[in-house]
Each structure stands twice: as C-alpha cells, then as structure tokens.
Amino acid sequence: MSRAPLPYNPKILELFRNPKNLGKMEDATVTAVAGNPSCGDMIIFYLKISDEDVIEKASFESYGCAANIATSSVVTEMIKGMKLEDAWKISWKSVVEAVGGLPSVKFHCGILAVGALRRAIRAYCKNKGVSPTWLSKEQTFEEKQALEEEELAEILSRRMKVEEEK
Amino acid sequence: MFENVKELLKAHKGLKREVYLDIENSSMVPKEVVDAMLPYFNQRAYGNPTLTHKPGWEAFETIMESSQKIAAFLGCKTLEEVNFTPGETEANNLVLMGTALSMKDKGKKIVISGIEPLNVLHVADLLNKNGFTVLKIPVDGEGFINLEKLKEAVDKETILVSLSAVNHEIGTIQSVKEALEIVKDRNSETIFHVEASDAYGKIPFNVQDLNVDLATISSYKILGPRGIGALYVKEGVSVERILEGQIGTQKLWPGVENTPLIVGFAKASELAFQDFEENVTHMRRLRDKLIDGIIGKTSDVKLNGPEGNKRASDNVNISFLRCEGEALTIELSLNGVYVSSGSACTRRLLQPSHVLVAIGRKFVEAHGSILMKVTRCHTEEDIDYVLEVIPRAVKRIRGIVGSMEVK
Numbered sequence: 182m183s184r185a186p187l188p189y190n191p192k193i194l195e196l197f198r199n200p201k202n203l204g205k206m207e208d209a210t211v212t213a214v215a216g217n218p219s220c221g222d223m224i225i226f227y228l229k230i231s232d233e234d235v236i237e238k239a240s241f242e243s244y245g246c247a248a249n250i251a252t253s254s255v256v257t258e259m260i261k262g263m264k265l266e267d268a269w270k271i272s273w274k275s276v277v278e279a280v281g282g283l284p285s286v287k288f289h290c291g292i293l294a295v296g297a298l299r300r301a302i303r304a305y306c307k308n309k310g311v312s313p314t315w316l317s318k319e320q321t322f323e324e325k326q327a328l329e330e331e332e333l334a335e336i337l338s339r340r341m342k343v344e345e346e347k
Numbered sequence: 348m349f350e351n352v353k354e355l356l357k358a359h360k361g362l363k364r365e366v367y368l369d370i371e372n373s374s375m376v377p378k379e380v381v382d383a384m385l386p387y388f389n390q391r392a393y394g395n396p397t398l399t400h401k402p403g404w405e406a407f408e409t410i411m412e413s414s415q416k417i418a419a420f421l422g423c424k425t426l427e428e429v430n431f432t433p434g435e436t437e438a439n440n441l442v443l444m445g446t447a448l449s450m451k452d453k454g455k456k457i458v459i460s461g462i463e464p465l466n467v468l469h470v471a472d473l474l475n476k477n478g479f480t481v482l483k484i485p486v487d488g489e490g491f492i493n494l495e496k497l498k499e500a501v502d503k504e505t506i507l508v509s510l511s512a513v514n515h516e517i518g519t520i521q522s523v524k525e526a527l528e529i530v531k532d533r534n535s536e537t538i539f540h541v542e543a544s545d546a547y548g549k550i551p552f553n554v555q556d557l558n559v560d561l562a563t564i565s566s567y568k569i570l571g572p573r574g575i576g577a578l579y580v581k582e583g584v585s586v587e588r589i590l591e592g593q594i595g596t597q598k599l600w601p602g603v604e605n606t607p608l609i610v611g612f613a614k615a616s617e618l619a620f621q622d623f624e625e626n627v628t629h630m631r632r633l634r635d636k637l638i639d640g641i642i643g644k645t646s647d648v649k650l651n652g653p654e655g656n657k658r659a660s661d662n663v664n665i666s667f668l669r670c671e672g673e674a675l676t677i678e679l680s681l682n683g684v685y686v687s688s689g690s691a692c693t694r695r696l697l698q699p700s701h702v703l704v705a706i707g708r709k710f711v712e713a714h715g716s717i718l719m720k721v722t723r724c725h726t727e728e729d730i731d732y733v734l735e736v737i738p739r740a741v742k743r744i745r746g747i748v749g750s751m752e753v754k
Contacts, residue, residue, distance in 0.1 A: 188351040189677075194358055197677065205750045218753040219710035221671055221691050221699065225751055242749035246673040246690075250747055284348060337698060338710060 185286050189247055192281040196251035201258055202240040209240075211308065213301035215293050215327040217334035218244055222290070224253045226297045230305055234265040248280075248287035252294040255279045260298065266315045269302050271295060273323050289330065296327030362683035366729045369687045370661070370720035371515060374567045376611065377724055383614035384572065387607040396604055397595040406606050410596055413613035420620045421562070421579055422553035430578045430599045431609055435544045435565035436466040438578040439509075441589055441599060442540045442561055443470040446507045447479055448587035453536060454504035460484045460492045461705040464515050467542060468701070471509075480504075488707050489653040490519030494529055501533040508539050512546035512562075516689065516702040516718055517652030518662025520550055523557055538584060544568050544576070548619035549627065549660050560584045566608070570722055571615030575608040619723070626723040630660040633721040633730050637663045640734040645741055651703055651716060663719040664689075666703075666712040669753045670744045675717060678740040684733050689716040711753055 189197070206212075206227035216223035222245045229238035239257035243250045256276055260268040276291040277283050283291060299321055306316055320328070367375055387393065392409040394402025414426040423429060432438040443457065459471050461483045475481040482500045484492050492510065501508065508530045512523050527539050544565035546552040554562050562579040566572055578599065580586055588594075592601030619626060642648055647668035652658055667675065672688025679686055689700030691714065698704065699713035708716075721730070 186349075188348055188355060190351040191354040194355060197674070198681070200747060203747060203749070214751075218714070221673075221710070221714035223751065223753070242747065242751050244669070244748045244751055244753050245671050247677050249671075250674065282348070334710070 185284060187284055187287070189251075189284075190281045193247055193251040193283070196254045196280065197247040200241075200243075200250055200254040202238075202254060202261075203242070204240055205242060206238060206240045209238075211301050211305040213297050213304055215297035215300060215331075216245070216249075217331045219334035219338050220330055221245065222249055222293060222330065224249065224293060224297050226253070226257070226301050228260075228301050228305070230265065236260045236263050236265065236268055245290065246287070248283055248290040249293065251280050252276050252283075252291045253297075256294045256298055265302055265305070266313065269299065269315060271298065289326065292323050292326045293330065295323040299324050300327070358681060359683070364729070364732045365683040365685070366725070366733050367685045368663075368719035368721065368725075368733070369685050370568060370570075370722060371718055372687055373573060374570050374722075375724075376567075376572050376615075377570055377618070379618060380571060380611050380614045384607045384611040387610050392606050395595065396606070406604065407596065409606055410604055410609055413609045416613045417564075417577060417616050420616050421547070421564070422555040423579060424555065424582060428554075428579055428582060430580055431597050431604065431612075432576050432578055432600050433574055433605075434576040435464075435542070435563050435568075436576075437600070438563040438565075438576045439464070439466040439542060440470050441578060441586065442509060442563065443467065443474060443507070444589045445586035445599070446538050446540075446561075447474055448589070449585040450506035450538065454506045455479045456482065456502070456505040458482045458484065458497070458500045458505055458508045458530075460486055460510055462486050462490055462514055462516075462519075462702045463509065463511055464542065464544075467509055467511075486519075486705055489657070490514050490517050490702070490706050491653075492521060492526065494522075494525060497526060498529050498533065501530050501537060503534055505530075505534050505537045508537055509542065510540075511542040512552060513543070513550060513659045513662075514652070514702065515542075515545050516662075516700060517664050517706065518545070518659035519652050520546075520657055520659060523559065527557065527559060538586075545659055545662075548616065548623075549630070554579050554581070561586065566612035566615060569615045569619045570724065572608050572611040575605065575612045577612070627660045629723055630721050630725075633725055633727070634658075634661060634663055636727070636730050637719065637721065637733065638665070640730070641665055641737060644734075645738050649708075649712060651706065651708065661720045661722065663721070665717055666708065667715040667717065667741050668712065669748050670715040670741055671748075672699075672714050672716055674744050674747070675715070675740060678744055679717075679736060682736045682740060684736045684740075686717050686719050688714075689718065690714045 209227035210230040241253040273291040392405035396407035418426040471481040540561035547564040548569040566575040649666040651664040672690030691699040703713035
C-alpha cells in the first residue's frame with residue numbers, strides 16, 4: 182500500500198471547485214452508472230439525446246475524488262452537441278488530455294468516465310432497438326475496466342463479510 | 348507534473364485562518380523546539396560523539412542529556428535503555444526484524460493485532476514470507492483487541508508480541524497491562540513490545556509501571572522534528588541490529604548521531620511533559636469540542652473508535668457518509684483546514700484504511716473518514732474555525748453526489 186503525491190493541475194482544480202453540468206437531469210433520455218461506492222469511485226451520466234442521435238444535454242453526479250469529478254465534468258462538456266457516433270469514439274486518453282493530464286494513479290478516473298458514457302450510448306441504442314455499425318459488439322477497454330472495478334469491489338466487500346462472520 | 352503544485356498553492360491565497368490537524372502524517376515544529384535545535388547545527392556539539400575532540404565531547408554530553416530527559420519521561424531505569432532511531436518506522440522495523448534475529452532459536456511465532464500501523468504490519472508480512480508465522484489478533488468495533496484470542500495465540504513458540512498502546516488512527520487506548528500479563532503468563536520468555544508513538548505525551552505511559560520489554564516513541568507526534576524516534580529496550584532484553592556500520596553511542600543503530608534532532612526530540616518531550624496534566628486536559632477539551640461540534644450538527648456521520656476516557660486525548664476520526672474523503676480533504680484544504688482521510692482514492696488498490704475495515708466499518712464509511720489530531724498548541728478559536736468550515740465543505744461535496752445512492 183503506497184501513496185503518491187497528487188499535484189492536480191489548475192484545470193482539474195477549477196473543475197473540482199466549479200464543476201460544469203452537475204446535477205440530476207429530470208428529462209434525460211438515458212442514464213448510466215459506472216463504478217462502485219465501495220471503491221470510493223462512482224459516477225452517473227444523464228444524457229438528453231435528440232431523434233437525430235445528437236446529444237443535446239449532458240450532466241453528471243459523482244461520488245469520488247477531484248480527478249473523478251473533473252473528468253466527469255469534462256466529458257459532459259466534450260459531448261454536448263456531438264453526434265452519438267462521435268461521442269462513442271472518445272477515448273480515456275483524450276479525456277485525460279482534456280483535463281490537462283492526470284497523475285497515473287488517477288488514470289482510472291478518466292477510464293471510468295468514458296466507461297459510463299459508452300454504457301449510456303449502448304443503453305440508448307438498445308432501448309431504441311438499433312445497432313449502428315460503429316457500435317462495437319464487444320465491450321470496449323473502458324467498459325471492461327469499469328466492470329472490473331465494480332467486480333473487484335464486490336469481491337472485496339464479500340471477503341470482508343466472510344471475515345466478519347468468522 | 349510537479350509544476351502544478353505552484354498553482355495549487357496559489358489557490359490557497361487569502362485564507363483567513365489555517366489549522367493543521369494532520370499530526371498523524373507529519374507535524375509543525377513549535378518555535379521553542381526549533382530554537383533549541385539551532386545552536387546544534389553549527390555553534391556547538393556538531394562533532395561525532397565518539398571522537399576525542401571538544402565538539403565530539405559536546406555532542407556526547409548533549410546526546411546523553413537528551414537520553415536522560417527522555418528516559419525520565421518514559422520511566423526508564425537507565426538512560427542506556429533509550430535507543431535513538433531515525434523514526435518510529437525504523438524503530439518498529441528494528442523490533443520485528445531484530446527480535447526475529449535474536450530469538451530465532453527459541454521459536455518462530457510473532458503475534459500482532461490487525462490494526463497495527465503499516466510499519467509493523469508490513470514487516471510482519473515480510474517475516475511471514477520468510478519462515479516466521481505471524482498471527483493477527485482481531486479487534487472489536489471500538490478497536491480493542493480480543494484478549495481471549497491473544498491468550499490462545501501465545502504459546503511456547505511465540506518470540507514476540509507487538510501491540511499499540513494507542514491506535515494511531517482511531518485513538519483506542521489498549522489495556523497494555525492486561526495484555527502483557529496474559530502474554531507473560533503463557534510464555535515468560537516472549538518479548539512484549541508496545542508501539543507507544545501515540546501514547547507518549549498523550550496518555551499516562553510508564554515503561555516500568557507497565558513492565559514492557561520494548562517501546563517505540565516518535566518525535567513528530569509530540570511536535571518534535573521529523574526523522575527521529577526512539578526504542579526503549581529494557582535492560583537485559585536482546586534485540587539484534589538490522590543495519591551494520593560504525594557503531595557509536597546508539598548500540599542498535601549505526602551511523603553518525605543526529606544531535607540537533609535528538610535535542611529537538613528532548614525539547615518537545617519537555618514541553619509535552621512539563622505541564623502534562625494541563626496539556627492532556629486541554630487536548631481532551633478540544634477533542635470533545637471537535638467531536639461534539641460535528642456529531643451533533645452534521646447528518647450522517649459516525650465516530651470511529653471509542654468515546655471519552657477510552658480514547659486518546661488528541662484523536663478525532665469521523666466518517667462522513669455520502670462524502671468521498673479525498674475530495675473532502677481538498678475542499679477543506681482550500682479553506683485552510685488540513686486533515687487526512689482513510690479513503691482509498693489515492694491508490695489504485697481499492698482497499699481503504701485497514702484499521703477502519705478491521706473495526707467493521709463498511710468501505711463507504713471508510714472512504715468518507717477524516718482523521719484529525721489536536722495538540723497542546725491548538726486553540727479554542729482554531730476549533731471554532733474548523734467547525735465553521737467542515738459543515739460547509741461536507742455540504743458542497745455531498746452536493747456533487749447529488750441524488751446518487753451511496754451504499
């Protein structure tokens with residue numbers, strides 16, 4: 182168990198202090214959650230998508246660290262007005278770039294944000310009963326990573342329960 | 348990356364007050380202590396205490412005087428029982444590895460608790476991988492070790508039992524005397540070590556009254572300089588060195604003695620003990636003011652560790668539900684309140700504080716935990732300020748969580 186210095190950059194600090202697009206969206210077309218509070222890391226994305234598959238509005242809520250809040254905020258900014266197909270192509274690396282870089286121990290925050298976005302898009306397509314060619318059948322890296330983190334949290338809390346019962 | 352720090356620091360400009368409560372992880376050194384140390388860098392006693400010249404003899408005299416003072420505060424029989432090390436991490440490593448070496452022919456079992464600091468836990472894990480057997484005694488919901496389990500764990504093979512007199516995170520005051528009696532009753536040859544870094548200067552603690560074999564103390568935890576600690580070794584108890592080199596006045600730690608730090612440690616001890624009762628009463632009053640000011644006034648909070656006299660005079664550890672700890676520490680910092688959290692968010696490993704998990708806290712409770720320690724130097728006004736800042740900070744961070752269910 183080690184700790185790393187976390188000299189967050191000015192952009193992350195600004196987004197942490199004044200997150201953009203924060204809060205529940207009552208008229209969202211689709212919502213998606215990624216992460217697990219047991220990991221200290223969970224986000225929810227709300228997207229309002231037009232009939233032409235354009236993201237009209239995006240917002241988020243976050244239970245997580247400054248990097249988690251900043252990356253979620255930046256993703257909601259990036260995708261506003263974007264066609265779903267283009268939003269789908271956003272990678273975690275471009276999110277890290279958009280927040281001006283992250284300490285490596287915080288890369289998973291960028292990964293989780295993209296994981297949540299892709300889940301939302303996947304859910305939207307499923308609800309609509311369409312499967313566009315750009316939507317990969319296989320889970321993408323970011324979606325898999327989000328799932329892995331959630332499973333790890335489950336395993337750890339199960340292990341804790343077993344120890345409690347002993 | 349490190350250039351970012353300049354901007355982060357700029358964001359703290361114009362604070363109306365700053366209150367540092369992260370004594371667990373480092374501490375400010377009061378001016379009296381710094382002033383006491385300064386002459387020892389270049390005016391006097393800068394020699395090596397084992398050499399035959401004036402600055403050397405001055406250093407020898409200074410180190411012995413400092414040992415004498417600390418020996419008196421600890422209740423040692425002789426000043427030789429005080430062994431300086433570069434800190435409590437080194438002292439605890441010395442205890443585990445040094446007794447493993449000195450006692451290896453008598454047995455291979457080591458007993459600790461599940462809530463010991465990492466400088467005990469991780470060394471124990473290392474020994475466990477290298478032919479020793481380490482047993483970890485469980486604790487209850489307030490952090491008290493299960494004495495029945497301790498009794499079962501100790502046998503003829505047990506060479507060392509290492510327990511904290513006061514838990515570093517949740518302030519639980521362990522019944523050391525009772526534990527020691529149980530251990531010695533099972534095996535009189537077992538070495539009994541007590542990690543006393545959070546006891547020394549904070550609760551009554553006397554090695555002779557307790558009759559422990561080894562005790563670790565730390566300088567920065569009583570507002571002395573970092574980089575110095577000490578291990579009490581009862582006369583006749585054998586611990587082997589784990590580092591070799593030129594041995595001088597400190598038989599268990601080679602290398603040139605750091606006289607200014609030793610002086611600072613002794614001075615900090617003097618300040619902690621000269622008005623001991625008063626200091627403890629003061630810390631306890633601030634501790635309770637802080638606890639009562641948060642528990643009564645903020646929703647969804649939980650005190651970690653015991654209450655009242657069962658808790659160290661300085662320790663406050665509170666979980667804020669629906670509030671992630673790292674985000675909260677940053678928000679508090681931007682408002683001039685400096686604390687630490689048991690959140691896992693600073694590491695990829697998802698496990699939060701092992702102490703909070705061991706007392707049965709859920710992960711989400713541990714992620715939202717804040718650890719604070721008050722000192723004799725804090726004032727009522729400091730605590731008033733902290734109590735003004737915390738509810739605002741918690742409210743803002745909970746606002747980001749919004750409608751999400753955090754379980």
